[in-house]
Amino acid sequence: MNLDETDKKILATIQTGIPLVSNPFFVIGGMLGISEEDVIRRLKKLKWDGALRRVGATLNKSELGKEGTLVAMKVPEEKIDSVAEIINSYDEVTHNYVRSSVDGKVDFNLWFTITGTKERILQVIEEIKEKVDEDYPLLNLPANKTFKIGVKFDIR
Amino acid sequence: MDDIEEKLIGKLYNIPFKKRPFQEIAKSLDMTEEEVISRIEKLTDEGKIRRLGGLIAHRAIGITANAMCMWNVPEDKVEEIGKLMASFDEVTHCYERKNPWGYNIFTMVHSYEREECKEIIERISKATGITDYSIMFSDRELKKV
Numbered sequence: 038m039n040l041d042e043t044d045k046k047i048l049a050t051i052q053t054g055i056p057l058v059s060n061p062f063f064v065i066g067g068m069l070g071i072s073e074e075d076v077i078r079r080l081k082k083l084k085w086d087g088a089l090r091r092v093g094a095t096l097n098k099s100e101l102g103k104e105g106t107l108v109a110m111k112v113p114e115e116k117i118d119s120v121a122e123i124i125n126s127y128d129e130v131t132h133n134y135v136r137s138s139v140d141g142k143v144d145f146n147l148w149f150t151i152t153g154t155k156e157r158i159l160q161v162i163e164e165i166k167e168k169v170d171e172d173y174p175l176l177n178l179p180a181n182k183t184f185k186i187g188v189k190f191d192i193r
Numbered sequence: 194m195d196d197i198e199e200k201l202i203g204k205l206y207n208i209p210f211k212k213r214p215f216q217e218i219a220k221s222l223d224m225t226e227e228e229v230i231s232r233i234e235k236l237t238d239e240g241k242i243r244r245l246g247g248l249i250a251h252r253a254i255g256i257t258a259n260a261m262c263m264w265n266v267p268e269d270k271v272e273e274i275g276k277l278m279a280s281f282d283e284v285t286h287c288y289e290r291k292n293p294w295g296y297n298i299f300t301m302v303h304s305y306e307r308e309e310c311k312e313i314i315e316r317i318s319k320a321t322g323i324t325d326y327s328i329m330f331s332d333r334e335l336k337k338v
Contacts, residue, residue, distance in 0.1 A: 040254065048247065048249055053246060055247070057237075057245065059226055059230070061214065062212065062214075077210045086253075089248070089249060091206065092207070092208050093205050093206045094202060094236075094242045094244070095248070097240050101194070101241065107290065107299070117335075125336045132338070133334075133337075136329040137332055138329050139311075139330065149336070182271075184276060184287035184289070185284060185286060186285075188285045189285070190251050190254075190256055190285075191256075191282065191304070192249070
């Protein structure tokens, strides 16, 4: 993807938040020394090109009665895709990765997150186990404490 | 959360790229721009909205290395070390989690290359004095909402 220096500055600024004023893109333009029109035009292009997922609100799930958990599973390599299909069919599953350990200490290879009420999370896990219908080891690893959720990237 | 707040939150998922984005949202909800802004302020103060901003598609812009690092931290130091790890800019997520492997803090580190992730993790290790850790890189992204 071709990002110029101004695109990068826009992404770096907008990921920290947008000002809560009637004309936020004018304010951002002022911070970066470009026009409001240019900010808007570039944001549209960044979104269209796929560099920007969206600009908007991120909710605090615990305030909305929801929780999140991380689930680890140990699945034979050749079964990953079919198991992932079952897991990913749930809207409550927000991330799913194949992971491998650098030092080999942990051999669980499928790692996914579920968001929902406590009851719903447990229900989704049970349903996944039933549908997969194999005794692949599965661990539910809810967070006891959250120290940080703040996705800000070093944009180069 | 009342009805209006729920509708407003629905509209705030994608803020329109217009000169007066909150006015656009206000029109669609039959509210005033001032009312929309003050309700967003309230929702933010109450902690229901964590932030209002841009979400970067980090993989698309080259930040493709994603390390989950699990740390074995002495129980009485979890609070202090968790906060310290969270203070690193490169750490995007930091949680305390129980698990059979004995690691108790999980951090996510994103960067352009795996080697860079490892360097960042070494810096965290030096700063915190925690040397028992294990890294898992993501080989494939199967889902991300």
